[in-house]
Amino acid sequence: MLPSVADVLAMPVVRAGAPEVVGGGPLDRPVRWVHVIDVPEVARLLVGGELVLTTGQALGRGHGATVEYLNALAAAGVSGLVVELGDYVRHLPPIVAKTADALGLPVIALHRVTRFVEITEAVHRMIVADQYAELEFARTVHETFTELSVRRASLAEIVKTAAGMLDASVVLEDLAHRVLAVAAKHTTASVLLENWETTSRLLPENADVVAVGPHTQPWGRLILRAQGIPTPRARMVLERAAQTLTLHRMIDRDRFGLHLQAQTGLIDDLANGRVMDEREAQARAAALGLARRAAYVPVAINVAARAESDPVAAQRRGAGILDAVTHGLGLAGATALTAAEHGDRVGIILAVPRTADVEASLRAVCTALLGEVRRVDGVRRAVIGVGAESDALLDTARELPQAAHIAEVALSLADPVPRPFYRSGDVRLRGLLSLIRDEPGVQRFAETELSALLRHDIRHRADLTRTLREFLDLAGNKTELARRLNISRPTLYDRLSRIERILGVDLDSGESRTSLHTALLIRDLTTPRNP
Structure with a gap:
């Protein structure tokens, strides 16, 4: 941003001249350049935005000439006049x-x-530095958003990046004034979005509002909610x-199709x-192909898949x-x-005919x-969580998070016989x-x-924690445990005795077993084991 007249007056080299504002307009006018000139005929020498320095020769020729001179400066669009x-x-x-x-x-x-030469040098250094900073900012904006485009960043990340650049x-x-993404700075999202539709509809079309979408078919608007941001920078980032x-x-649209987006x-x-x-709700759903007069079931699919370092x-x-x-x-x-x-998770509202057996x-x-999802490259395991069915579409939609929770917990279970779906009763204590x-x-x-047991295993490179886990999973069946671990009775x-000594517990106590098993389940949920 170019320095203002006030910025120039605040510079030490100018303050040394004991400046006094004699009159005129506000001092926030930008200074594009500093020009030293004493001749009265200035209009043909200036293009606007200059701060004129003069020894005052043009002001000593009488009142009429003085007024004419000042009018010529104003007509030329200068930022101000400094008279020594x-x-x-x-x-x-x-x-x-x-x-x-x-x-x-x-x-x-x-x-x-x-x-005057010291003033011109100091101001011009500031202007050139500012121009370089603007060029650097423009380069950063270009590189940042190009990188976001290449790796197909989400809407939320793109908006957050723009907010971060403008602070x-x-x-x-969208065109219905519904918020698709928001990045709040120096306020909360709830305050920012209060009565949003009313606020949005009354906003003027200016540099702080930019249409989003092809020129002939925009589908949304990007809106800056702040004051004091330099207009060129704001426009550059928003565009x-x-x-x-x-x-x-x-x-x-190419990847998922408009139908799925809808x-x-x-x-x-x-x-x-x-x-x-x-x-x-039912009318809009029917227009998208969902059967009417059905029982609606919230369903969530969760997938364990190979880690990918490449976002694409x-x-x-x-x-x-x-x-x-879909298939x-x-x-x-x-x-x-x-x-x-989120990538490997899918939410579904399923319509089941009321005359059919829901289960x-x-x-x-x-x-x-599950048969189709497991065929996808990189998918190791897939589970489905199901919530309570309802005749109301709105109630079913609100139960989708519960179905997603069931699927998330079910994915951490190690059932020997995978099930087609899980309900809340199937995830038991682990769900809680x-x-x-x-x-x-x-x-x-x-x-x-x-x-204490984890520290022991680390120090002695042992795996007594696994022995304890298997012992608890088998409900204390030592014969089966010895067979599974392929060790003698x-x-x-000896291992179980050492576990009891290290932890100071009695593994024959039902309460001790319950506490330890619960602790292991918590550990699984907070630090999942490698498959």
Whole structure:
């Protein structure tokens, strides 16, 4: 950003001249250049934005010539006039202040002799440095958003990046003024989005509002919610972010299809309360192919897959999972709304005919879904969580997080016989623990129960923790445990005895077994074992 007249007056080299603002407009005018000129005929020599330095020769030719001179400067668009008082003009007559005020032209008097060359050098260094900073900022903006485009960053990340560059809140909305992504700075999202639709509709079309989407078919707006951001910078960042968002949407449309995007958007609207009327919900769902007059079941698919360092490969696998889900639903002859979640997770609202056996229908659909999803490259395991069915679509949408929770917990189970789907009763204690696993008190309990044994295993490169885990999983069946570990009974007894001594417990006590097993489950949920 160019320095203002006030910035120039604050420089030490100018302050040394004892500057006094004689009259004129505000001092926030930008200074594009500093020009030393004493001739009266200035209009043909200036192009605007200059701060003129003069010894005042043009001001000593009478009131008429002074007024004409100041009018010429204002017409040329100069930022201000700095007059050094001395040999040519001892003081500025009142007509100078009166004319300057009328023209809105800042006029400053220097009461001490000052070397103009020092002023020009200092200001020009500032201007050049500022221009270089703007070029660097523009380069950073270009490189940053190009990188986001190449790795297909999410809408939220693109908006967050724009907000970070401007250190100001940025909101992405669709044409219905619904917020698609928000990055709040120096405030909270709840405050920023309060009465958002009303606020958004009243915003003027200016540099802080940029259309997103192809020029002929925009699908949203990117809005800067802050004041004091330099307009060129704000416009540059918002326009570059809008281009990246447009490309992101075009790629997603090719990758997932508009139909799936519409389903995901509807589920998001239902789950987040943007649709409150059941009839409207069912009408919109029916338009997307979901059967009416059905029982609706919340279903979530969770996948354990090979880790991918390449974001593009991970996105490709996510697209493959969605394709597999769509194909599986088709094989089962089911109608559903499908929502793409975090890459390897998919949420589904499944319609089951009211005349059908819900459990049998679920088994058939889930078996088809798992069969297709497990064929996707990189998928090692897939499980399905199911919530309670309902006749209300809105209630079913609100139960999707519960189904997702069941699927998340089920994925951590090691069932010898995989099931087509899991309900809340199937995840038992592990499901409860997964809800509270991040509580400090729960984590302290697990550490208190197991820390001595874990330290022993680390120091002695032993694996008594595995022996304890197998012992508890087998409900204390020592014969089966010895067979599973492929060790003799005396060796097993010695290990169990050492575990009791290290932990100070009695493994024949039911309460001790329950506490230790619970601690191991908490450890599994907070630090999952490698498969």
